[in-house]
Amino acid sequence: MPMDRPTNVGPTSGTTPSGGAGRGPGLRLGLFAPFVLLLLLALAWTAGWFWLRGKAEAEIDGWFAREAQAGRQWTCADRSLTGFPFRFELRCASLSFARSDVRFTVGPVVAVAQVYQPRHVILEATGPFRVQQGGLEADVTWSDLEASLHVTGDGFQRASLVVDGLKGSVTGADPSPIDFTAGHLELHARPTPGRFTTDGAVDLSLRVMRVGLPMLDPVLGGPEPADIALDATVTRAAGFRTRTLAQELERWREAGGTVEITSLAAEKGSRRLRAQGVLALDDQHRPTGQLDVRTAGLEQVIAPLISEQIGARLGGDGAALIGNIVGQFLGGRRKEPAQGQGAPGQGGSGPGAQDRPGEPPLKVLPTVRLTGGRVVVGPFAVPSVRLQPLY
Secondary structure, X not given: OOOOOOOOOOOOOOOOOHHHOOHHHHHHHHHHHHHHHHHHHHHHHHHHHHHHHHHHHHHHHHHHHHHHHOOOEEEEEOOEEEOOOOEEEEEEOEEEEEOOOEEEEEOOEEEEEEOOEEEEEEEEEOOOEEEEEOOXXXXXXXXXXXXXXXXXXXXXXXXXXXXXXXXXXXXXXXXXXXXXXXXXXXXXXXXOOOOHHHHOOEEEEEEEEEEEOHHHXXXXXXXXXXXXXXXEEEOOOOOOOOOOHHHHHHHHXXXXXXXXXXXXXXXXXXXXXXXXXXXXXXXXXXXXXXXXXXXXXXXXXXXXXXHXXXXXXXXXXXXXXXXXXXXXXXXXXXXXXXXXXXOOOOOOOOOOOOOOOOOOOOEEOOOEEEEOOEEEEOOEEOOOOOOOOOO
């Protein structure tokens, strides 16, 4: 008798092995979990960015209001705060400032800070920059301007300004206008390590390349552009605010502020100057202090400032004698005409007419002192030069 055989072997089509029960939906949920988390993170980041933007807008409005109460009126035309998702960009179609003693406009202006580094602000500005103070007006343009500021909880860490293609004119002065140009300018400032908390000292480093100031070309002996480098430390600078210039300078003077010039270097063609010293303001608000100076090629510029004025009073031989004494004292001794050679203008060679190979060596000048509104080189006070009060 034939045996009955099962019609189905193993689990039927309607059953699932117990080990795999519910695995399919779990796997599908796991696949979507990273995308859900990413979406939640994006929503949280978006909400956080707009919340921070709101706080920034409120801070900016509050700062403008406090400045206005203090008599300083800032205006940011067509202000906008954008930059989502990773930074903040404050844009002004133009930025203007007005105070009782000064006013200026510049623009457009863009200030940028990264969300993850809000204390580092980078600013870009487009000219022109127009400023009015008293009877003076200046109009300045440039091809590129960028500034940066690193802020800390108790002040600033570093500030920098870089400008290319600078060109400007000042009117209202005597003589007027005063035109100037500079191919490249860099200014850096930082708290002086070890002295900022005690002396309020700030280190400054200035580099200006290819400077043109046509008004001084006849005095300095040529139209060549100049290069200037300055390294200095300004003490009692921590208290500077946005008060009037006169108030700031007076506060600085009363606090005993000084400018410690570590190095000043200037070159204009073959003429060079190196100086170091300390400057301040006296009770009459005039520059005071002294400088150790070395020069090359400037003897024939400095000596006439003294010898011609004094010599004119003595007349004739007195003027020549004074010129020789002063020239020798300043390291640029007047060369005596050789036998058979006449004076300058008569086929002879005057002071400094002899060419020297390479650059002339730097010569040490007597100490230059600024005292009582006068400029004194060694024992000689420079005639017709009066230092006026700065405010």
